[in-house]
Amino acid sequence: MIGFDPAARAWASDADAAAEAAETDARLAGIPRLDGTLLRDDASLSAASDDYGHIVHQRPAAVLRPGSVRDVVAMVRFCNEHCVPVAPRGQGHAPFGQAQVPGGLVIETTPLAAIGPVGPDSTTVTVGAGARWSEVARATLAHGLTPPVFTDYIELSVGGTLSVGGLGGQTHRHGAQVDNVTELRVVTGAGELVRCSPTRRPDLFHAVLAGLGQCGIIVEATLRLVPAPANVRHYHLTYDDLATFLDDQRLLVQDGRFDYVEGQVTADAAGAFRVYTLEAVAYGPPAGPAPDDATLLRGLRHTPSGVRYEDRSYFDFLDRLAPLVAMLKEAGFWRYAHPWLNLMVPGTSAAGVSAPLLDALTPADVGPGVILFYPLLRERLTTPLLRTSDEPVSYLFDILGATPPDDTAAVDGRLAANRSAYEAAAAAGGTQYPVGSIPFTPADWRTHFGPAWPALKAAKQTYDPRGILVPGQGIF
Numbered sequence: 001m002i003g004f005d006p007a008a009r010a011w012a013s014d015a016d017a018a019a020e021a022a023e024t025d026a027r028l029a030g031i032p033r034l035d036g037t038l039l040r041d042d043a044s045l046s047a048a049s050d051d052y053g054h055i056v057h058q059r060p061a062a063v064l065r066p067g068s069v070r071d072v073v074a075m076v077r078f079c080n081e082h083c084v085p086v087a088p089r090g091q092g093h094a095p096f097g098q099a100q101v102p103g104g105l106v107i108e109t110t111p112l113a114a115i116g117p118v119g120p121d122s123t124t125v126t127v128g129a130g131a132r133w134s135e136v137a138r139a140t141l142a143h144g145l146t147p148p149v150f151t152d153y154i155e156l157s158v159g160g161t162l163s164v165g166g167l168g169g170q171t172h173r174h175g176a177q178v179d180n181v182t183e184l185r186v187v188t189g190a191g192e193l194v195r196c197s198p199t200r201r202p203d204l205f206h207a208v209l210a211g212l213g214q215c216g217i218i219v220e221a222t223l224r225l226v227p228a229p230a231n232v233r234h235y236h237l238t239y240d241d242l243a244t245f246l247d248d249q250r251l252l253v254q255d256g257r258f259d260y261v262e263g264q265v266t267a268d269a270a271g272a273f274r275v276y277t278l279e280a281v282a283y284g285p286p287a288g289p290a291p292d293d294a295t296l297l298r299g300l301r302h303t304p305s306g307v308r309y310e311d312r313s314y315f316d317f318l319d320r321l322a323p324l325v326a327m328l329k330e331a332g333f334w335r336y337a338h339p340w341l342n343l344m345v346p347g348t349s350a351a352g353v354s355a356p357l358l359d360a361l362t363p364a365d366v367g368p369g370v371i372l373f374y375p376l377l378r379e380r381l382t383t384p385l386l387r388t389s390d391e392p393v394s395y396l397f398d399i400l401g402a403t404p405p406d407d408t409a410a411v412d413g414r415l416a417a418n419r420s421a422y423e424a425a426a427a428a429g430g431t432q433y434p435v436g437s438i439p440f441t442p443a444d445w446r447t448h449f450g451p452a453w454p455a456l457k458a459a460k461q462t463y464d465p466r467g468i469l470v471p472g473q474g475i476f
């Protein structure tokens with residue numbers, strides 16, 4: 001049995017509840033009747049005190065596994081009344097405690113995963129926030145349709161990526177995932193269930209997309225759909241010079257000849273991070289023409305021998321990380337700490353900011369992780385809270401390291417390095433993409449949001465007046 005103690009702003013333990021049976025009954029009268037379950041067992045609380053980073057561990061008092069949106073509304077209202085902090089959790093792939101809530105309530109969104117209906121003429125699909133992007137892709141591809149933008153890893157929840165932005169190699173064409181949402185259903189911090197869009201409660205809509213869960217819990221999102229290609233041609237082009245690699249990425253996103261552009265940096269035989277691989281993907285029919293190598297590769301300055309490509313189905317391309325992730329899980333690397341660095345760097349400073357960071361890296365710093373560059377076009381990014389630089393081209397520069405979890409000195413070293421790297425990026429007019437592990441203060445957040453800060457602050461006061469939502473981001 002579970003009891004809530006308003007004075008302590010916490011749920012009483014099972015032992016307390018047993019000792020104070022009569023009082024517990026009275027307290028329980030306040031907890032709403034639920035279609036789902038409120039969990040307080042050790043396994044559920046421990047799972048909610050961990051995430052993909054395995055660095056931060058904050059234990060909630062309870063976990064809601066909702067049976068309905070009504071449950072989310074009821075429990076958020078209850079928590080709002082008693083000033084209990086709340087955080088929604090999708091796949092728990094944030095790496096630095098962003099979905100954790102000490103002494104509060106974690107709301108799992110995985111049960112809210114309905115998709116559809118969708119048909120061959122659909123221009124949008126409405127999905128539950130807990131649906132994974134892989135599930136959305138499968139459901140829409142059955143009708144030849146697809147959301148236009150995917151993250152590299154597609155087992156993330158829709159609500160989770162829409163709360164951060166959702167960037168992929170298609171972003172230079174279509175913006176971020178948040179730029180492809182036409183409507184949301186949101187439970188505000190006051191426990192109000194609200195439908196919002198660019199024209200209906202736009203202040204809430206713009207405060208929730210890339211809003212890091214601060215003003216509302218997304219329970220449903222309506223996503224734009226476009227025709228999907230059947231197959232794609234995926235090129236890997238090798239460079240031996242960082243500036244040339246970045247210039248070619250810039251050229252490709254500005255002339256738009258490819259549907260997807262990203263790139264990786266790997267270590268050479270001496271352990272120096274100076275092998276650059278540009279990844280570019282051309283969609284085939286019916287979403288694009290049959291790929292023509294000569295036209296697609298014209299004018300690029302990769303090393304002459306450094307061209308390789310494969311043709312694959314569109315879904316296999318979207319799901320390309322599945323075999324690697326299976327291997328990482330099998331080898332135990334998924335359990336490693338992930339002190340991730342994700343920087344948004346202005347195009348003109350990208351080489352200047354990233355080169356010293358790459359020079360300072362050792363293979364041990366990265367471990368079984370990756371280093372990525374995503375070139376982004378400013379004109380395609382329209383969501384106010386998704387912060388980049390004001391330059392026409394920016395780069396998302398990621399050092400996604402993995403460290404043995406018991407090597408706390410190494411983790412602390414990476415966190416300190418992340419902080420310095422953020423400061424170098426900020427000095428050059430950049431910021432972070434907030435999906436990583438950078439020690440950040442409320443003052444840093446105000447700088448981060450810049451001109452978008454007043455609207456976010458006002459929306460927070462309106463929609464989460466008691467400040468209960470998502471304390472793990474450390475913003476308010």
Ligand SMILES: Cc1cc2nc3c(=O)[nH]c(=O)nc-3n(C[C@H](O)[C@H](O)[C@H](O)COP(=O)(O)OP(=O)(O)OC[C@H]3O[C@@H](n4cnc5c(N)ncnc54)[C@H](O)[C@@H]3O)c2cc1C
Pocket residue numbers: 051052087088089090091092093094095098099100109129130150151152153156157158159160161163164165166167168212213216217218219435470472473
């Ligand atoms: C292997 C891997 C690959 C990745 N690749 C990419 C990539 O290519 N591009 C990219 O942009 N990102 C990428 N990410 C980052 C990822 O998009 C974010 O960490 C995302 O938030 C994770 O989704 P989740 O469902 O695990 O969210 P969680 O970790 O569960 O939650 C993240 C944050 O969002 C909040 N939140 C969760 N659900 C909701 C909701 N319904 N409403 C409001 N707030 C909510 C949580 O409270 C928390 O603060 C990657 C992460 C991993 C681990």
